[in-house]
Amino acid sequence: MEQRAARTEEGRRERRDAILQAAIALFAQRGFAHAGISDIAREAGVSHGTVFLYFASKEALFRAAVLEPLEEFATQSLAIMDGEASAVARIRRLVRDQVREMAAEQSYLEVVGEARARAERFGDLAAEITAIIYRVVSRLSELVTEGMEAGELAPGMPDIIAASYIAYLNGIGLVVRNSGDDPVWEHLADQGLRLFAPTKGDASHD
Amino acid sequence: MEQRAARTEEGRRERRDAILQAAIALFAQRGFAHAGISDIAREAGVSHGTVFLYFASKEALFRAAVLEPLEEFATQSLAIMDGEASAVARIRRLVRDQVREMAAEQSYLEVVGEARARAERFGDLAAEITAIIYRVVSRLSELVTEGMEAGELAPGMPDIIAASYIAYLNGIGLVVRNSGDDPVWEHLADQGLRLFAPTKGDASHD
């Protein structure tokens, strides 16, 4: 019954985005299998037939829902790590930024989690996620090395440290569950920092 | 065509266990929705009808797959924390134990993850999981307080520390992905310990 929009290139993009956002929300809430294309369509304000005009299949939609935000997240993280401050300062910013993000976007995290976990089913997708994360971890590892060399971080194994931090980040969603506006995330960010063992104490809040 | 066994009480338990283990593996690998009862049955070496002899429904099977190991895990963790050593020594043991366990049982972790994430669908179950975990976190928080009072841990907020550790533990599965016999978990345990900020340095390996 609504047939405006999507006449222009921009209209198309808006519609595509609406579908993608609805998909992320529902995939997170109910998981891939239980999030119906019809539900997503309704949430996005289109008919379920329309979804297939924008995405070839449910799986393609899932892939887009996972990869597009992840790429943005990676880009942002890399930008922070490529900044100009001292290694430890950049790590601090990174941790704060990411922890806040994870605390806020628990649901998106779920979607990625599902994609990674079901490697058997979402084969390529899981590999692509791993590749993107690897780029971030890898850069983080360099930064840690840098920090150790500068004496800003206690000596240790950079790869392990980076990995442990990623593990921590991933678990954040589970402990902040619905805490709303509490600034718990700030304390959690401080805790995250401990994994890097900065030599000057925990004081952060730059 | 095979229908021996399970005439004895022990036979029953074995069969039930086989199904439960198969269920954990497949729920982890494919998620609740995509793990078919038939697949689970095949994996367990029984017919799909047999599964319903031991579990009333797929949901009941899922519930058992989640709760039974979790309860065992909680019991074990509480036992360690109620030990006689110093607070920090008990925390060390706990961390090593749990990290090793999580590294080994990545797939089980996935199952719990799904149950918690889809609270809308697995309502009661998610609440029960939270309750069990709460018992552990709560006790851990006390132990941390004790450690701080004894000067074995740097001062801080016990609840936050306990929560951050749980978050970390939860993410472990994602970073060890099938690494098999590597003793990476030992390094990860050391990292986990950092979240508690023990005052005497990282050396653990009791």
Next chain:
Amino acid sequence: MEQRAARTEEGRRERRDAILQAAIALFAQRGFAHAGISDIAREAGVSHGTVFLYFASKEALFRAAVLEPLEEFATQSLAIMDGEASAVARIRRLVRDQVREMAAEQSYLEVVGEARARAERFGDLAAEITAIIYRVVSRLSELVTEGMEAGELAPGMPDIIAASYIAYLNGIGLVVRNSGDDPVWEHLADQGLRLFAPTKGDASHD
């Protein structure tokens, strides 16, 4: 592979009706449990999925298959009884009409029979049927009273007479079994009339 039709309101009704007719035929022939949705769908010329587009569940389909014709039947019967002729003339018309109908729709009768018989399973439905029939029996009872007062019917107990007639009507299906075009039903109608004991003899065939 066929998917025309039903774009219009009328198309919808036709399709719905085709399914309903197929359902009545098969429910009668095989009973609720053994009439598969797929069989009904095939008989109606649609895929089994389509059935669920028109009826929420097998039970809903059964309910509609029972109640819709029954309501029509009741309406028609009440119209005859509210006519202007003498009481006995109206009863005659009613009996002829209903006996003919029952002789023709034996299979529909089976469906109602099953619904009434399995009250434990089709609780509400059985009650609704009883209510509809009660409306008819009740009106018939009044009409019988009227006929007795006018001396057109031998004296007796109106309720019992009405009930006995309903019992008779219900059994019709069993004795005409597929006799096709025989005018047996006319003789059976005359027999039915005897239950009312009209004072002027059996001659009917108005």
Next chain:
Amino acid sequence: MEQRAARTEEGRRERRDAILQAAIALFAQRGFAHAGISDIAREAGVSHGTVFLYFASKEALFRAAVLEPLEEFATQSLAIMDGEASAVARIRRLVRDQVREMAAEQSYLEVVGEARARAERFGDLAAEITAIIYRVVSRLSELVTEGMEAGELAPGMPDIIAASYIAYLNGIGLVVRNSGDDPVWEHLADQGLRLFAPTKGDASHD
């Protein structure tokens, strides 16, 4: 756990009977499809496996549940009709007997009804039932002829009259539904008699 009984021939018969009675009750209550072998077994106090020691299949059990009482009923009816009283007196006794029986055994009637209705599924069985009933109807028809010749019944078509009576008998179950100890059945018997149009008025209650 109970393994007594059935050691003797008599034990066998008792067990067989218990199963048969339970089967009739449940087939009537829930229909062939929904009456589970296990329910019947439980009701009869045996294990479901045992049912198959006495009846080759569910269908065989159903057949026995239908035919055995029916044969007894036919035998009894024929005995009444072969009695020594006048034709009309014998008809009166028959009607009273059968109406009382039907009012009491509504549930058994259901089972026969199902068997007859689903001729497609219970092919032979439906035919056998028809044959048994035919013997009764046929004899009744002779009796009616006899009554007419003796001037005890108004002239008419004996076959139609007999058939209409059977139809009536069959519907009885539906109108007495759970009325318990009311003597409604006596009035219904009087009504049934009207189908035969006895020349001396309705007074029955011999």
Next chain:
DNA sequence: GATGAATGAGCGTTCATTCAT
């Protein structure tokens, strides 16, 4: 002979996907 654990065919229902409108 009696039991009940095990089996697997069969069915109701959901939902991604197609395509006529």
Next chain:
DNA sequence: GATGAATGAACGCTCATTCAT
């Protein structure tokens, strides 16, 4: 381009039947 009616594969679950004990 957008819609939603139609399709049919897939899956959870039930239950008659078998057979080792």
